Amino acid sequence: MLETYNQHKEDEQMRKILSSTKINASENLKYRIMRQIETENALVPKKGKPIKESGNVLKEMGSLFGTMYAVLAAMIAGVYFLFGKEFLLSPQFIGTVILIASVFSLLWLISRLDSYLKEKKRIH
Amino acid sequence: MNENQRVQQVLSGNSSAFAYFVEAYQDMAITIAHRICGNMQDAEDVVQESFVKAYRNLRSFRSDSKFSTWLYRIVYNTAITHSKTQMWIGSRETVVEEASQVADNALEINMDEMERKEIVSEVMQRMPKGDALLLTLYYLEDNPVKEIAKITGLNEPNVKVKLFRARKLFKEMVVSNYGIQITGS
Secondary structure, eight states: OHHHHHHHHHHHHHHHHHGGGOOOOOTTHHHHHHHHHHHHHHHSOOOOOOOOHHHHHHHHHHHHHHHHHHHHHHHHHHHHHHHOHHHHTSHHHHHHHHHHHHHHHHHHHHHHHHHHHHHHHHHO | OOHHHHHHHHHTTOGGGGHHHHHHHHHHHHHHHHHHHOSHHHHHHHHHHHHHHHHHTGGGOOTTSOHHHHHHHHHHHHHHHHHTOOTTSOOHHHHHHHHHHHHTTOOOOOOOHHHHHHHHHHHHHHSOHHHHHHHIIIIISOOOHHHHHHHHOOOHHHHHHHHHHHHHHHHHHHHHHHSOOOOOO
16 A cells, blocks of 8 residues: 555656656647648549449449340340241240350450459559 | 547548647657657657658547557657667666766756756656656656557566666666756655
């Protein structure tokens, strides 16, 4: 108890003695610091509004798969009028539809991968 | 307005709000830098660089810790890099030995406030940098040992031991250099 009291008293004494050693910054230091910060701020180009990624994705998706469905619809209509209803259910035709859908899906995948790499490059 | 709100203000683009932090911490920052660099010119450069670094990296400041601790850590690291000082490998023995030699010729003097300030400042300058820094952080800013450990990168028991030794050395140097017992008036 007495030891703690003495330690506390000694700390107080040291604090009082050392308080005189605190250095005051020069008048213009704050001005120098703030000027450098303002200058750096002015030099950094203002960031524009970030491109809405989700909006872009939907637009891209809509245009690509829209084209795909349009192609398929045209194909189905052509086949229906030229070869009749039976040909639409033939494995040959279904195979062609799957092939077209796969090509468009692959295109979609490539376009997404490309956007991802571009975005990554922009950030770094 | 508390400090976290001010930080948010700066982060939202109001760079002039950072002036509050400069105003509030520049004196202590320069004291820390001066203890490490040893001269005012370098200390000012270090403080300027540190505040700019703090501003640039303000996003990485976690609001659960004290802004002052975070800033002083930056000042400490910048000052060490700037002065290429090895803080904790000091010449304590040399200083103590030197102090003892001077003590032989020391005179009893009556001190007034100014003299005492000069003596204390001189002793702080002659002490190993690490010891002077610990005393500064502990007594001038009332930093608890935990915060000092964060600033200096030492562990808490190590800070306690070093602080104890620094305090002892300070007293020894005052007594042996000037043949006086400093007491707070």
